[in-house]
Amino acid sequence: MTAAQHTAAQPLLQVDQVSKTFGVRRGLKRATVHAVDEVSLVVRPSSTLGIVGESGCGKSTLARLVLGLYPVDAGDIRFAGKLLPRTGKRPRAVVEQMQMVFQDPYSALNPRASVGGSIAFPLEVQGVGNAEVRERVAQALEDVGLHGNYATYYPHQLSGGQRQRVNIARALAMRPKLIVLDESVSALDKSIQAQILNLLQDLQESYQLTYIFISHDLNVVEYMSDHVAVMYLGQVVETCGAEALYHQPLHPYTQVLLASSPSLEVTERTTAPEPTSGEMPSPLDPPSGCRFRTRCPFAMPTCATTTPVLAEAAPGHLVACHLYPSSQPAAK
Ligand SMILES: Nc1ncnc2c1ncn2[C@@H]1O[C@H](COP(=O)(O)OP(=O)(O)O)[C@@H](O)[C@H]1O
Ligand SMILES: [Mg+2]
Numbered sequence: 001m002t003a004a005q006h007t008a009a010q011p012l013l014q015v016d017q018v019s020k021t022f023g024v025r026r027g028l029k030r031a032t033v034h035a036v037d038e039v040s041l042v043v044r045p046s047s048t049l050g051i052v053g054e055s056g057c058g059k060s061t062l063a064r065l066v067l068g069l070y071p072v073d074a075g076d077i078r079f080a081g082k083l084l085p086r087t088g089k090r091p092r093a094v095v096e097q098m099q100m101v102f103q104d105p106y107s108a109l110n111p112r113a114s115v116g117g118s119i120a121f122p123l124e125v126q127g128v129g130n131a132e133v134r135e136r137v138a139q140a141l142e143d144v145g146l147h148g149n150y151a152t153y154y155p156h157q158l159s160g161g162q163r164q165r166v167n168i169a170r171a172l173a174m175r176p177k178l179i180v181l182d183e184s185v186s187a188l189d190k191s192i193q194a195q196i197l198n199l200l201q202d203l204q205e206s207y208q209l210t211y212i213f214i215s216h217d218l219n220v221v222e223y224m225s226d227h228v229a230v231m232y233l234g235q236v237v238e239t240c241g242a243e244a245l246y247h248q249p250l251h252p253y254t255q256v257l258l259a260s261s262p263s264l265e266v267t268e269r270t271t272a273p274e275p276t277s278g279e280m281p282s283p284l285d286p287p288s289g290c291r292f293r294t295r296c297p298f299a300m301p302t303c304a305t306t307t308p309v310l311a312e313a314a315p316g317h318l319v320a321c322h323l324y325p326s327s328q329p330a331a332k
Contacts, residue, residue, distance in 0.1 A: 182214045
């Protein structure tokens with residue numbers, strides 16, 4: 001059973017064995033980056049799936065694949081049960097129902113467009129009529145806690161937090177079901193971060209929104225998420241409910257991540273490994289077998305030869321690691 005098939009009925013988003021490579025130049029040679037490698041995820045309606053992992057592990061690429069901003073090399077993405085094309089144009093309803101809020105609130109807004117113009121633009125592109133555009137812009141500003149006057153402001157007149165509110169308003173105005181938040185609060189000061197996170201939670205409740213919340217910051221992911229997926233070098237190595245992940249992490253990489261995150265207390269961990277130092281290997285040349293083995297305190301000979309599969313080690317708790325018998329690939 002794959003991870004995508006595993007969880008409850010009627011997910012809003014199902015990502016099944018999705019892969020994406022990029023061709024890059026390495027000196028004079030051409031090389032391939034395995035940015036996202038056979039990733040499977042399930043996101044249930046009105047819930048938040050957090051995605052964590054170090055920089056370069058493929059989080060943004062995965063987000064872009066979900067949003068249809070990159071063609072998918074292999075695997076399937078289903079939205080509300082409907083299989084989406086791997087390449088080319090998606091149905092208009094799907095485009096509207098999936099929105100993204102990017103990390104950088106500065107570059108995400110056109111400096112020459114007013115706030116109202118920025119929020120209206122994607123609506124106009126989708127052919128929404130003028131009166132409705134005006135109404136939706138006003139409603140979206142109100143929803144993110146900005147006075148209607150802000151419609152006439154320009155990005156340079158706004159603070160970082162206000163700009164991110166505008167980006168959220170722009171996504172909301174499309175009346176989406178799913179919003180992908182890629183490091184959306186990472187550039188903000190801590191106090192502003194908290195305000196935006198609370199705003200996102202309020203909006204989720206008001207509009208039954210579904211979020212994919214991407215961050216390298218384990219604390220904000222814990223605060224926001226119902227379920228969490230941990231990525232390492234393009235792969236999901238562990239996924240389960242947030243509570244289980246933060247209190248009983250199973251994958252050595254997750255344990256290391258939590259142990260090196262100072263303000264998190266991991267209570268019920270019995271096998272606390274020493275935080276592994278060392279750089280993440282290059283995605284141009286990932287290790288054989290388990291990709292984490294070169295930094296893993298528990299690495300065994302089999303880790304170099306056999307790739308562990310993501311499978312259920314405890315109810316609802318999937319992990320890809322040879323420490324757990326469930327991760328043995330089925331004999332061919
Ligand atoms: N457009 C691209 N062309 C070539 N390589 C890319 C491209 N986008 C991402 N990558 C590579 O794919 C890997 C994953 O990147 P990314 O998805 O941005 O990771 P994250 O968001 O987790 O930091 C990295 O090695 C990155 O250098
Ligand atoms: Mg990123």
